[in-house]
Amino acid sequence: MRRxxxxxxxxxxxxxxxxxxxxxxxxxxxxxxxLSWWSAALSLVAVVAALGGGMMTWRALLADLGSxxxxxxxxxxxxVGQLGKYIPGSLWPVLAQMEMGRELGVPRARSATAFFLxxxxxxxxxxxxxxVTLLAASPGAAAPYAWAFLLVPVLAVAFEPRVxxxxxxxxxxRLGREPxxxxxxxxxxxxxxxxxxxxxxxxxxxxxAIVHDLxxxxxxxxxxxxxxxxxxxxxxxxxxxxxxxxxxxxVAMVAVLAPVLDRGTAIAAALCSRIVIVLGDLLCAGLAGxxxxxxxxxxxxxxxxxxx
Numbered sequence: 001m002r003r004x005x006x007x008x009x010x011x012x013x014x015x016x017x018x019x020x021x022x023x024x025x026x027x028x029x030x031x032x033x034x035l036s037w038w039s040a041a042l043s044l045v046a047v048v049a050a051l052g053g054g055m056m057t058w059r060a061l062l063a064d065l066g067s068x069x070x071x072x073x074x075x076x077x078x079x080v081g082q083l084g085k086y087i088p089g090s091l092w093p094v095l096a097q098m099e100m101g102r103e104l105g106v107p108r109a110r111s112a113t114a115f116f117l118x119x120x121x122x123x124x125x126x127x128x129x130x131x132v133t134l135l136a137a138s139p140g141a142a143a144p145y146a147w148a149f150l151l152v153p154v155l156a157v158a159f160e161p162r163v164x165x166x167x168x169x170x171x172x173x174r175l176g177r178e179p180x181x182x183x184x185x186x187x188x189x190x191x192x193x194x195x196x197x198x199x200x201x202x203x204x205x206x207x208x209a210i211v212h213d214l215x216x217x218x219x220x221x222x223x224x225x226x227x228x229x230x231x232x233x234x235x236x237x238x239x240x241x242x243x244x245x246x247x248x249x250x251v252a253m254v255a256v257l258a259p260v261l262d263r264g265t266a267i268a269a270a271l272c273s274r275i276v277i278v279l280g281d282l283l284c285a286g287l288a289g290x291x292x293x294x295x296x297x298x299x300x301x302x303x304x305x306x307x308x
Contacts, residue, residue, distance in 0.1 A: 064188025
């Protein structure tokens with residue numbers, strides 16, 4: 001039954017992902033026609049690296065909370081679970097990660113805590129990085145989104161482990177659950193922030209590879225791409241009712257890219273970016289699943305308290 005539910009979950013997630021792509025297929029095809037093969041390949045490689053940074057952010061938080069997972073097993077849980085973001089609703093990824101993590105001995109509450117901590121870490125680091133890079137590359141580009149940067153001081157408080165642990169403890173008490181066995185530490189939070197920043201840089205390189213063929217090149221364009229992607233993605237994260245932020249991120253990206261690309265070209269860049277990310281999600285989930293299977297049964301190989 002568990003295997004059947006996992007297959008159904010994957011089929012539904014893939015179906016919604018295909019629906020997102022098919023809805024704008026003509027525009028997507030036209031956008032890719034303007035890209036060279038090496039730009040598309042470089043963009044995909046950068047996306048895979050960025051997704052790896054996201055996985056390591058989550059894995060660092062989970063390890064700090066007391067459940068270090070081997071790299072292959074952790075990658076499978078994260079990447080396969082993340083396919084749930086293409087299903088309408090915000091809880092599918094965390095539910096999938098909770099169930100897959102439980103097979104590896106990770107308590108459900110700990111999986112949920114790591115998942116929900118990953119969001120503010122990515123949001124805060126993305127807003128900070130986008131503000132710095134956009135100001136450096138094009139000072140006026142970030143002005144229309146000044147309201148979003150007001151969240152930075154609030155999220156900075158969330159990076160303090162004592163505050164985080166107090167909030168988590170309060171939430172678990174309200175839910176009638178046992179407190180976490182191991183509180184979050186400052187070292188774990190710093191490690192998670194470091195991986196998140198590396199992930200944002202890789203995402204920016206992915207966008208830079210696309211806009212290079214569409215008319216924006218040079219060092220300033222690369223710096224601008226890092227900020228533009230991080231800001232548009234953060235705006236998508238704030239929209240929880242849309243599958244994987246579909247539409248919201250693209251609209252924001254078109255607006256943020258206005259200083260360097262005309263509207264039609266910016267739309268092509270946003271749609272191409274969307275498709276490359278979908279392909280990256282599928283590729284990472286498939287590779288992680290194959291790697292975990294090749295390593296054998298992760299439940300048999302997993303040693304609690306030891307990470308690979």
